[in-house]
Amino acid sequence: MNRHVQGTNAPSLFRNRFLQTILLSSVLLQIGIWVRNFAILLYVAETTNNDPYAISLISVAEFAPIFVFSFIGGTFADRWRPKRTMIWCDVLSAVSVFAVLLTIHYGSWHSVYLVAFISAILSQFSQPSSMRLFKYHVAEEQLQQGMALFQSLMAIFMVLGPMLGTFVYSTFGLEISIAVMGIVFLLSALVLVRLPEDQMQTQKVAVKGQFRKEFVEGFRYVWQSQVLRMLGLAFILAGLAVGVAQALNLFIVTEQLGRSKEFLQYLLMVNGAAMLIGGGIVATFAKRVPPQILLAIGMVAGAVCTAIVGYSTSVPVTLTVQFLNGLVFPCIHIGISTMILKWSEASIVGRVNGVLNPMFVGMMVISMSFAGPLKDTFSLSTIYSGAGFLFLIGALAMIPIMNHKAPDKLPQVAQEV
Structure with a gap:
């Protein structure tokens, strides 16, 4: 096709x-x-x-x-x-x-x-x-x-x-x-x-020594594209912020809100329901909004909501903010996925995804592992404010590429010639 x-x-x-x-x-x-x-x-x-x-x-x-x-x-x-x-x-x-x-x-x-x-x-x-x-x-x-x-x-x-x-x-x-x-x-x-x-043209003939060249080509392709470089930075910052916030959600419930740990499921359900609604809303106007703007909107909203959750001691306020955060969160996922597809040649989409995806997951796991020591040293409000600041930096990283449009002709991969 x-x-x-x-x-x-x-x-x-x-x-x-x-x-x-x-x-x-x-x-x-x-x-x-x-x-x-x-x-x-x-x-x-x-x-x-x-x-x-x-x-x-x-x-x-x-x-x-x-x-x-x-x-x-x-x-x-x-x-x-x-x-x-x-x-x-x-x-x-x-x-x-x-x-x-x-x-x-x-x-x-x-x-x-x-x-x-x-x-x-x-x-x-x-x-x-x-x-x-x-x-x-x-x-x-x-x-x-x-x-x-x-x-x-x-x-x-x-x-x-x-x-x-x-x-x-x-x-x-x-x-x-x-x-x-x-x-x-x-x-x-x-x-x-x-x-x-x-x-048939989507399948490549395996050549001895070619795998290493194609492997390296994925990193080179990302590095040579300003849009994909900035997207990588957003991945790293979002991963750090999401990891620490997820790891300490239970303490938000037990310490900030004074509820039992079972109450966490309600926070997650409110967030998930809002994401469902948000995904539908974004789908209706997605054609008219550039993906980098969608991503920036999602990260700014994530910054504000994460900071508020860290300070809130009110159940209604926290649930409302969780809902608003879930409503806007699809902008991050949809913006990132669309940017990968629009700024990557079809023959290298897999490698671009393979380079960028571990940046998010890797940073998320690292920040999860540091969440415990951070909790022993800083207050929850300070940690969540820091996570919100990371989201904000990620949004600011979109400014240099905000007006970029996906090229009609993407750069070809050298190995295919």
Whole structure:
């Protein structure tokens, strides 16, 4: 499918077969991921009597593969045929889930970590392949709306996911919960068969020594683009701010608001519901607003709301601010995703995503790990004000590129010549 033809006479976004298929696949994957996350969390907490080290290993299993495999996965995603890559990743995830299920059944409960770990590895190959297909099969002027639909889907599961995961685990136990994940991954692979066939030119011939050149090319491509460089800086600052705020949310509930730790779920549900509404709102006007402005709006709002949450001791005020923050947060996700797609050549989207994504996750994990020592040294209001300041710097980083427009002709990748 020629995306330039699509751009001149693009059909309705909802009639786009590619988008229909990807959204249905994403629904299935989100069901599996949320059931898996809560099954593992609740099972490990019960088995280890809430051992913080054992529970923290779950996050390590989920996030560590992003550091190691995101660069590699993005490079391979640019070399391989994306449809085939996504189908095989889902199939292999399902196979690995059932294999781990056998080891759990025969007594090795520590294998639950492998479920998250293997799935996280394979997602580093599947996700950039999905981004490449977005570039091929969604018209340029509809990219931002497409990203808004994905953001809305993520928000729906932020609200429903915890309830779904807790219900399945509480009703059926660990083994059935893990099996559900394997089944929905297989169903996702079947759904992805509906994707338009890969174009032969999207697959590269493997050449000895070429992988290293293509790997380095991803970093060079990002560095040579002012827009992508500034986006990388925004990733780093947002990751630092989000990590420390997420890690200390529980203390906002117990210390600032004087409520029990169970009250945290209401903060998260309010935030998730607002993200759902915000994603829908952004989708309606996404065509008319440049993605870098969307990103700046989201980060300014994040700066103000994060600082207020750090100072507030009122439940109504904190819930209201959490709602407003969730309402605007989709601007960050949609702005970032659209900028990656609009300022990256189709043949290198996977590598650009592989370079930028670990910046956010890496900084988030680093700030999470420092959250405890920061809490011992500074007050919550000071820490949250600092996180808000990081968001503000990220918004200011957008100023030099605020008026940049996506080029009609993107720079080609040298290795393709």
